[in-house]
Amino acid sequence: MSEFLTIARDVHDELVISAYRSRGYSEEEAMLGTKLAAEAARHGIRTHHALKALHLDDLFGSRVGGCVPGAEIEVLTSRFPASETWNANMKLGQAVAYRAMDRAIELADQYGIAQIAVDNTFHYLWGGGYVMAAAERGYFAYTNCTSTLAEVVPFGGKFPTLGTNPHSWGIPSQEANGFPIVVDWATSVVAMGRVQALKREGRQLPSGAAVDCNGQPTTDPNQVAALLPFGGHKGYGMSLLNEIFGGLIGGSLPTVRGRGISDPGEKATTVFYFQVIHPEALSGRNFAHGRSQIENLKAVLDDILGHGNGTAMLPGQVEANARKASDEAGGLFFTAAEISEFNQLAEGLGMAMLVGKV
Amino acid sequence: MSEFLTIARDVHDELVISAYRSRGYSEEEAMLGTKLAAEAARHGIRTHHALKALHLDDLFGSRVGGCVPGAEIEVLTSRFPASETWNANMKLGQAVAYRAMDRAIELADQYGIAQIAVDNTFHYLWGGGYVMAAAERGYFAYTNCTSTLAEVVPFGGKFPTLGTNPHSWGIPSQEANGFPIVVDWATSVVAMGRVQALKREGRQLPSGAAVDCNGQPTTDPNQVAALLPFGGHKGYGMSLLNEIFGGLIGGSLPTVRGRGISDPGEKATTVFYFQVIHPEALSGRNFAHGRSQIENLKAVLDDILGHGNGTAMLPGQVEANARKASDEAGGLFFTAAEISEFNQLAEGLGMAMLVGKV
Numbered sequence: 001m002s003e004f005l006t007i008a009r010d011v012h013d014e015l016v017i018s019a020y021r022s023r024g025y026s027e028e029e030a031m032l033g034t035k036l037a038a039e040a041a042r043h044g045i046r047t048h049h050a051l052k053a054l055h056l057d058d059l060f061g062s063r064v065g066g067c068v069p070g071a072e073i074e075v076l077t078s079r080f081p082a083s084e085t086w087n088a089n090m091k092l093g094q095a096v097a098y099r100a101m102d103r104a105i106e107l108a109d110q111y112g113i114a115q116i117a118v119d120n121t122f123h124y125l126w127g128g129g130y131v132m133a134a135a136e137r138g139y140f141a142y143t144n145c146t147s148t149l150a151e152v153v154p155f156g157g158k159f160p161t162l163g164t165n166p167h168s169w170g171i172p173s174q175e176a177n178g179f180p181i182v183v184d185w186a187t188s189v190v191a192m193g194r195v196q197a198l199k200r201e202g203r204q205l206p207s208g209a210a211v212d213c214n215g216q217p218t219t220d221p222n223q224v225a226a227l228l229p230f231g232g233h234k235g236y237g238m239s240l241l242n243e244i245f246g247g248l249i250g251g252s253l254p255t256v257r258g259r260g261i262s263d264p265g266e267k268a269t270t271v272f273y274f275q276v277i278h279p280e281a282l283s284g285r286n287f288a289h290g291r292s293q294i295e296n297l298k299a300v301l302d303d304i305l306g307h308g309n310g311t312a313m314l315p316g317q318v319e320a321n322a323r324k325a326s327d328e329a330g331g332l333f334f335t336a337a338e339i340s341e342f343n344q345l346a347e348g349l350g351m352a353m354l355v356g357k358v
Numbered sequence: 359m360s361e362f363l364t365i366a367r368d369v370h371d372e373l374v375i376s377a378y379r380s381r382g383y384s385e386e387e388a389m390l391g392t393k394l395a396a397e398a399a400r401h402g403i404r405t406h407h408a409l410k411a412l413h414l415d416d417l418f419g420s421r422v423g424g425c426v427p428g429a430e431i432e433v434l435t436s437r438f439p440a441s442e443t444w445n446a447n448m449k450l451g452q453a454v455a456y457r458a459m460d461r462a463i464e465l466a467d468q469y470g471i472a473q474i475a476v477d478n479t480f481h482y483l484w485g486g487g488y489v490m491a492a493a494e495r496g497y498f499a500y501t502n503c504t505s506t507l508a509e510v511v512p513f514g515g516k517f518p519t520l521g522t523n524p525h526s527w528g529i530p531s532q533e534a535n536g537f538p539i540v541v542d543w544a545t546s547v548v549a550m551g552r553v554q555a556l557k558r559e560g561r562q563l564p565s566g567a568a569v570d571c572n573g574q575p576t577t578d579p580n581q582v583a584a585l586l587p588f589g590g591h592k593g594y595g596m597s598l599l600n601e602i603f604g605g606l607i608g609g610s611l612p613t614v615r616g617r618g619i620s621d622p623g624e625k626a627t628t629v630f631y632f633q634v635i636h637p638e639a640l641s642g643r644n645f646a647h648g649r650s651q652i653e654n655l656k657a658v659l660d661d662i663l664g665h666g667n668g669t670a671m672l673p674g675q676v677e678a679n680a681r682k683a684s685d686e687a688g689g690l691f692f693t694a695a696e697i698s699e700f701n702q703l704a705e706g707l708g709m710a711m712l713v714g715k716v
Contacts, residue, residue, distance in 0.1 A: 296606075
């Protein structure tokens, strides 16, 4: 990681908490927003660290009313004991998501499976972070959300009306393979950020990843008007599922959301969906060779990655490697340019400058 | 459908029920096995109709002890009221699956979300059929299962250790778009059956669909040793999820299962997972323009397929079209070769020959 500098976690956290507090966020919101940002940096999720979170807050959040510091979550009455529906009232997404996962875990402890559907939300940044945290506590967790921007063309169509909406699953497999398996990806082949990077680098996109303004396939990043779902109609189905959850929970029209189109009757908010399964509720209690449940999972995973498949990885391995490197270095990795941005942030808050170490 | 002949549903059902009964299956098993087969034919799922089901039963089922006619399902005790775990004792998969979906619906009515995990199962054929039936009753349903054969190479590996394991979601969207949305696909780019068909036709596979015996990509169906997951690491994650559910429920090693490898301590059975969500448990009860939940879903779907995207389809449209054609023709479509196979079946059972109409 020689191109990266290290910031101690406590130094990072103090600065980011201060940044959130200066925007009016509560102590808990600032703490949870910072926690998610630190965990993203620690796990190598370089697209969703604190600078990105604060940048989103500037563009769409507390600066413009898209996110409301100190907002209270309203838990709707429900006749379904294993389910809750919340109105987040535009509270900071990270604070909502951590709390929703906590509550889903409580309900899964009782019912074996539980869900929390959340309307009127603001970007929770990294879905994988919440399911990973739940998996580390021993639970099978899932989340999806609707995207702010409609950048993806439905399979067979030509105009972008879907988000790159992620799906994230976390599996409490750490005793089997050393880290929680986290399946967490956008439903487009590539993200729009990747298109921008390829444009800067003068490189081509993979085929089947994007279309031009006429809906024709293109690999030229300069011609890209919209993205394509991964795996053709299969990834399209996955992307559609998020909007279906969104539509049933209370989500708005994908093409209105995030584009600032003036329709005062439409909602412009996103939604979250969380689900937690208690692994004991899945167990048939009859594993081969007298194995425990986790030993059986390990045997299955070892079989999948055996037979000469040592070059294949389990999802979550890359994040686990980044975490190990980060923990061994005793801090979070950032580039010199990012450290410089953090220093500007510190200066603006009247705080001491950060000193990154190589 | 001029290349197809029509068999009246009652004629089809009488014959297939008799075939199941002659193999020792109970009246209920025969009825539910026939129902799934008829619904598959009706919805154009030509790979999972009665002839395929009976062929599977010959190869792996009641003829060889892989499926046990008249077996009783054992419902395990559970401390989780919204979850059940069953030991299917190798009962006919279709009978298990319909009953599991019924029970999950009962539990979802009470808890908002529910799951049934089933160990020691035998092939349920068409996952989409069960979630579609649940969706028609007004529920959001999901199922997955482990495959019998390991035909798919993990992303980055070279030896097939994963199944083409499907995931199936059914959404009660019929009031919004005319039919239940059903997202239902194998996790490989193409099925092995498709490779065989391309070989017969002298045609090439799409790129990125298969590897040869050295683990190298190939588009020549004659060189195919194993399949690749759809969408690279993303489809691999989806395929892995089925084996993770399998491992946690009580599933066996993917490479042992279905290959007849002698290891008396290992299980060779597959598993099923079912989940049902009551749509009311998702509703935030705050839809734009005073819409109802289903009106909001319709608005979202109309937005996705609007803006010139009329050439895109919702998943389930193809099946809905086939159903309409089948219902209008007053029967189920089969080829002349298939009718001939049905007639052989009838002859063997001492029943009247079927007369297909053009």
